[in-house]
Amino acid sequence: MSQTQPAPPLEIARTTELGLQRHFIDGTFRESVAGGTFESLDPATNAVLVQAADGQAADVDLAVAAARRAFDEGPWPHMKADERAAVLRRIANGIRDRAAEFIEREVRDIGMPVKQMKGLAARAAKNFDYYADVFPELTGKSFQVGDEFVNYTIRKPVGVAGMIMPWNAPLMLSTWRIAPALAAGNTIVLKPAEWSPLTATLLAEVLHDAGVPEGVFNVVHGYGETAGAPLSKHPGVNLICFTGETTTGSTIIAAGAPTLKRSSVELGGKSPVVVFADADPEQAVDAALAQIFTLNGQRCTAGSRLLVQRPIYEQIVTAIAERAKNIRVGDPFDEATELGPLIRPEHHGRVLEYIQSARDEGARVLAGGEVPEGMDEGNWLQATVIADVTERSKVFQEEIFGPVLVAMPFDDEDEAVHLANATEYGLAAYVWTNDIQRAHRVAHRIDTGMCWINSQNVRDLRTPFGGVKASGIGREGGDYAFDFYCETEIVHVALGSHHIPKLGLGDQD
Numbered sequence: 001m002s003q004t005q006p007a008p009p010l011e012i013a014r015t016t017e018l019g020l021q022r023h024f025i026d027g028t029f030r031e032s033v034a035g036g037t038f039e040s041l042d043p044a045t046n047a048v049l050v051q052a053a054d055g056q057a058a059d060v061d062l063a064v065a066a067a068r069r070a071f072d073e074g075p076w077p078h079m080k081a082d083e084r085a086a087v088l089r090r091i092a093n094g095i096r097d098r099a100a101e102f103i104e105r106e107v108r109d110i111g112m113p114v115k116q117m118k119g120l121a122a123r124a125a126k127n128f129d130y131y132a133d134v135f136p137e138l139t140g141k142s143f144q145v146g147d148e149f150v151n152y153t154i155r156k157p158v159g160v161a162g163m164i165m166p167w168n169a170p171l172m173l174s175t176w177r178i179a180p181a182l183a184a185g186n187t188i189v190l191k192p193a194e195w196s197p198l199t200a201t202l203l204a205e206v207l208h209d210a211g212v213p214e215g216v217f218n219v220v221h222g223y224g225e226t227a228g229a230p231l232s233k234h235p236g237v238n239l240i241c242f243t244g245e246t247t248t249g250s251t252i253i254a255a256g257a258p259t260l261k262r263s264s265v266e267l268g269g270k271s272p273v274v275v276f277a278d279a280d281p282e283q284a285v286d287a288a289l290a291q292i293f294t295l296n297g298q299r300c301t302a303g304s305r306l307l308v309q310r311p312i313y314e315q316i317v318t319a320i321a322e323r324a325k326n327i328r329v330g331d332p333f334d335e336a337t338e339l340g341p342l343i344r345p346e347h348h349g350r351v352l353e354y355i356q357s358a359r360d361e362g363a364r365v366l367a368g369g370e371v372p373e374g375m376d377e378g379n380w381l382q383a384t385v386i387a388d389v390t391e392r393s394k395v396f397q398e399e400i401f402g403p404v405l406v407a408m409p410f411d412d413e414d415e416a417v418h419l420a421n422a423t424e425y426g427l428a429a430y431v432w433t434n435d436i437q438r439a440h441r442v443a444h445r446i447d448t449g450m451c452w453i454n455s456q457n458v459r460d461l462r463t464p465f466g467g468v469k470a471s472g473i474g475r476e477g478g479d480y481a482f483d484f485y486c487e488t489e490i491v492h493v494a495l496g497s498h499h500i501p502k503l504g505l506g507d508q509d
Contacts, residue, residue: 018049018105018198020051021051021052021198022052022053022201023055023063023218024201024204025062025063025220026063026069026218027213027215029204031053032053032055032222033058033062036054038051038194040109040194040196041195042378043341044331044332044377045378046344046378046379049108050197052194052221055191055220056226057226059227060189061234064231064237067187067188067216067236068159068236070216071187075213076185076187076212077185078185079185081135085131086132087182087210088129088182092125092128094206094207095121095203096122096125099118099125102121102202102203105198105199106120106171106196107332109195110196111341111379112295112296112340113296113334113337113340114333115335115337120169121171123172124175126461127176128175131180131183135180140153148494148498149493150495151490151491152493154491155184155482155488155489156487157184157185157485157486157487158487159238160186160188160189160239161181161186161188161237161238161485162189162231162234162237162239162241163177163181163191163240163242164228164243165193165200165242165243166193166243167194168299168343168401170192171203175203176477177476177481178190178203180476181239182212182216183485184482184486186239187215188216188217189219189231189237191221191222191231194221194223196343197221200221201219204217224248232251232252232256233258235259238262239261239264241263241264241265242263243265245399246424246425246471263474264466264476266427266476267467267470267471267472268399268401268427269302269467270423270427271301271427271429272305272306272420272446273430273432274410274431274442275288275309276435277311278435279432283454284432287455288306289320289324290456291457293324293383293403297400298342298402300427301457303428303456304400305407305408305420307407307416307419307420309409310409310410310411313409317366321385324385324405329383339403342379345379347379348380351381351404354395357393357394357395361389361394362388363387363388363406364386366386367385368382368383368403369386370382383403384403386405386406386407387406391419393406396408397422417442420446420447424469425469425471426446426447426448426471427448427467427471428448428449428452429446430453431443433453433454450464461478462477463477464477464480465477
């Protein structure tokens with residue numbers, strides 16, 4: 001019997017020539033109407049990496065007009081579900097075929113360690129495969145009313161979706177929303193984050209080559225104030241999707257309110273990792289490290305607050321700190337690198353300010369907290385563990401969005417739940433205990449959109465993703481995505497003659 005041979009390893013090297021990153025509108029790449037550009041920086045050196053077209057309201061108008069025409073007059077919304085699914089599968093294959101290019105671009109763009117980026121590129125392709133399989137099988141509901149009526153629901157595309165995407169994992173997070181939006185028959189205008197323009201341009205090529213009709217998928221580069229804001233309030237946009245910081249999310253929802261846009265916003269997080277004394281300490285330590293120090297700590301679901309029951313508090317935080325000291329910080333193209341540079345110098349400075357605030361409040365910095373020796377160029381930071389913070393500490397309350405773990409002890413279950421809920425956020429939570437009843441109790445009591453028990457963040461694409469409180473509105477993932485990307489229409493069918501009141505007959509019987 002023959003055995004399947006493993007695929008050869010991807011060869012990733014800094015070889016791609018990066019020209020001007022242009023908009024993609026109505027099936028063609030083009031420069032900005034006003035001709036402006038902006039610089040994107042290499043996080044490892046802060047040298048200029050690439051120039052991108054600086055989108056303004058005029059460019060957004062062109063993109064929305066193209067998406068509007070493609071929706072109102074084009075074939076995409078009216079294609080059979082399995083025909084759209086075939087296009088999505090070609091997109092998935094296109095991403096896999098050009099995976100080395102996507103990986104190289106994103107590593108250069110955001111400093112993601114290459115080993116981690118390979119997994120995210122595979123996930124980007126899987127997003128399209130998943131929704132190619134799911135949407136054709138999506139069914140409505142029927143409601144029989146005796147022998148008089150059968151009522152049934154149908155799903156229809158909504159229209160033009162405006163997508164304002166983040167810089168921390170732009171390829172994977174963008175495709176995660178693009179795939180269900182396209183599967184449902186919508187058209188799209190994507191505004192990538194200005195700090196990470198590279199993969200969006202390549203993705204436009206892949207979608208075009210896969211047979212996505214002109215105008216169905218458009219890309220406008222630019223800043224939030226000059227490209228994101230016009231997209232958020234544009235009357236031709238029906239849906240607005242945003243992943244990013246909470247204050248910006250609130251502004252985007254407000255901008256869309258006058259035109260009654262649907263909003264799906266995945267915002268900030270300050271997710272607790274709750275470790276009870278009966279938990280498996282080795283697994284808890286492994287998971288706590290992975291949950292905060294992968295993706296350079298720049299992830300919305302990062303387990304950034306470590307809450308440990310007092311009898312094992314010192315044991316756990318000491319073990320995590322010792323491991324954190326050994327995390328390899330360096331060239332993101334090196335397969336051995338575990339922690340790359342932060343995205344931009346201004347973000348790097350902000351994270352360092354948070355660490356200093358913890359020192360000023362008397363917390364213990366057990367690991368990291370400094371720029372690694374000899375790495376003054378770029379936005380490098382050691383993996384950082386801070387113990388003995390308080391509930392009122394700035395680093396306990398606010399999203400740092402970097403490789404910084406803060407820790408404090410708790411005494412009992414009630415205190416653990418109180419501390420877990422003691423921030424404005426509620427995106428994710430992680431509970432570690434071998435008491436299965438307590439695990440469920442605590443998971444139910446934490447104010448969160450998602451909770452993992454005895455696990456780090458392992459995603460199941462069938463399940464809903466989203467937060468509560470200041471962490472967002474709406475759910476993506478699985479069939480839940482179609483509650484947003486589809487209109488639900490109810491069709492009432494009379495099966496025979498039924499009583500209808502007769503009006504306007506005067507004195508007639």
